[in-house]
Amino acid sequence: MSALDRLLLSAAIAMSPSPHRAIRREQWLADLRDARDLDLSPTALAFGALTTALFHRRTDHRSTWKDTMTVMPGTVRSAPLTVPVIPVLIAFAALSFLAGSVGLGLLQRYNGLLSSVPAILLTSFALTIVPGIAVGASILLTTGVPLRRRAIGTVVVLAVSALWWSVDTGFFNPPVSPAFTWGVIAAAWLAVWHVVLRRPGWTWALLLLPIAASVLVFPLANSLYGTQLALSMQAATATALEIVPFLVALIAGMIAGRSEQSAPHDAMVSSGGPHDIKG
Secondary structure: OOHHHHHHHHHHHHHOOHHHHHHHHHHHHHHHHOOHHHOOOHHHHHHHHHHHHHHOOOOOOOOOOOOEEEOOOOOEEEOOOOOOHHHHHHHHHHHHHHHHHHHHHHHHHHOOOHHHHHHHHHHHHHHHHHHHHHHHHHHHOOOOOOHHHHHHHHHHHHHHHHHHHHHHHOOOOOOOOHHHHHHHHHHHHHHHHHHHHOOOHHHHHHHHHHHHHHHHHHHHHHHOOOOOOOHHHHHHHHHHOOHHHHHHHHHHHHHHHHHHHHHHHHHHHHOOOOOOOOO
16 A cells, blocks of 8 residues: 555545544455455545545445445455546536636736736636646546556646646747647547547547637637626636537547447447347
């Protein structure tokens, strides 16, 4: 068990109701101890224990990760997911982006003041870096993929987020039309996800969807400026619209995943497998 696993588990136990801490400590320690034998990630289980402590206050909820967990030595039982970790991280990324959009809108009245620079940089951090960390953590916690590949994918996502932050703050101005910027960032994250999970080749065409969404949304966002809306509302709404390409990338990733899951069944049917009914 790594130091990070111990830290996450300690936090999960501390956040659990006091009557349930002893039994959860015993159960979660057993889960993490046997995780490698069950081909599970101890860090993912520890993170799942933390989300359980945050969202479930009953003692019968032990872990939220994967679909198996240790019950007794040498036995494994199936258990439904309660709060899946990755959807929670993605939701957190979206909320951080929307909160940053609101913050940017509120700061418009102080635009140009030197004292507002730290707040603007912090808002930009919520818009770019925090979502990137959440997406990177989602990739790192993905199961069934070698740790090295997940780690490299996470580093790439964080690097893209840092690039996005530098563009958002004006430190770097790439020779790319602003209409493509959001879509390119979203497509880059989606590409990392495809590489890490080894999605089929045809799914790479889905990378065009967030770019197309960015091109379509950009004129709409720009049209908000100069309207009768308050300046803070104009900025907040226009920035919030930047989330559309990322939502499109999320949907594209889900489509790729579902298509891959159905592929073996389709192949079996087409090749005359057990589901092929012949007269």
